[in-house]
Amino acid sequence: MSNPGSCTLQIHRASSENFAATANFGGTQLEQRLGRARPDKMPPFPPQQGWARGTFLPLHNPLAGGELGPQGEMELTWQEILSISELQGLEMPAESCYDPALCSHAQPMVPPPSYGPCTEMGDCSISYSHPAPAYERPFPETLPGPCTVYSYTGMLISSSLEPPGPAILGECKGAPGMVLERDLASCYGPQGPCKPQEDLESDSGLSLNYSDAESLEAEGLERAEYAPLYPMDHAPPYPMLPPVPELPCANPPLEHSLEKGRSPRGELVGSRDERRALAMNIPFPVEKIINLPVDDFNELVTRFPLSEPQLALIRDIRRRGKNKVAAQNCRKRKLETLVHLERELEELSCERQRLLQDRGEFNRTLALTKQKLGALYHQVFCMLRDEAGNTYSPEEYVLQLAADGGVFLVPRNNQPDNPSD
DNA sequence: GTCTGATGTCATCGG
DNA sequence: GTCCGATGACATCAG
DSSP states (O other): OOOGGGOOOOOOOHHHHHHHHHOOOHHHHHHHHHHOOOTTSSOOOOGGGOOOBOOOOOOOOGGGTSOOOHHHHHHHHHHHHHHHHTOOSOSOOSSOTTSGGGOTTSOOBOOGGGOSSOGGGGGSSSOOOSOOOSSOOOOBSSOOSOGGGGGHHHHHSOTTSOOHHHHHTTTOOSHHHHHHHHHHHHTEETTEEOOOTTOOOSTTSOOOSTTOHHHHHHHTBOOTTTGGGSOOOOOOSSOOOOOOOOOOOOSOOHHHHHGGGBOTTSOBOOOHHHHHHHHTTOSSOHHHHHHSOHHHHHHHHHHSOOOHHHHHHHHHHHHHHHHHHHHHHHHHHHHHHHHHHHHHHHHHHHHHHHHHHHHHHHHHHHHHHHHHHHHHHHHHHHHOBOTTSOBOOTTTEEEEEOTTSOEEEEEGGGOOSSTTO
């Protein structure tokens, strides 16, 4: 007889192991994923945008002793502005903001040759401290309220997440960061930022790919001509935290923080949604937006006076985050189902082989038993004699086994229908 | 350049 | 009708 235990089950583990290594679940992995910056994985810009492509220029932090060149500042500014500009569902004009003339609500612009530090930055606790860049860049003449407003967002981001603001800014809370945040804020009017026409992806009005800041980082696009196009005259509608004091920055140059989406300490910069939330001044972390239960989430949302664009972004972030986890779980289940079915197939195949072997064994045993029974039958039949000592004819008589074990010789024409009776 | 796996996202469906 | 999870389909990217 075959041994079922000898059947080797060949379980296809490759896919499941691979999955286990790649499909992460739970908050930690989700955070890792959310925090993963993939600047080199973003799709290229649509050619119609006509953005000049340049090389990725090193960025330097002036407070760290380096020099934040114009390109470096542009990188910073663009990184955030594009994460803003990709937001959809914002009540913004459909025209592309790449044409300054289309941003009619923008504050008067300083002519390009006058590009330099914002003149109103002097009112801010954090000032634009490095020298004016040598290149030209239009900048709004008038600025909104205190720039401390724009320092708040980074403070609000959960401590459990990467602090996007400082990370993006090379963890320097000094002038470059403030300039960036002011630039970001300047991108919003009451209807939100001007938005490229190409950004029409999310069903709730969020752009997903083209203008992602990570792709900009990766491709080193020149951004200065777009960054200052948004007006800078509206503060977020919710209370702001005190301004972030200007601190000397002893961190590595920003080029390190932007390269490969990592901070100078090698930490992952916030995810795209985190940067969106940062740019939109969402006063709570993406982690909470995604992971909070419905009731807690609703309570959290109602706790802050959020604008419609902010609510749309929050709902989109939550939906995408939930769906991301759901997709991961779905794929995990699919792989587990596949592995289970493969294992079941192997087991059933082995069972079939075992049953076939059993059947062969049984057939051989049956044939042997029949052969032995026939021989025994013939032997017994031949030993029987009638009163005259003659043998019985096999054509006329048969031997039958009674229920009590007795053997009877009966004529064939007297055989009962059921021999066992 | 092509192929493949991983991943994110969207659309859709069903509970 | 709305919400939300599940899942197929698609796009993108990396190796």
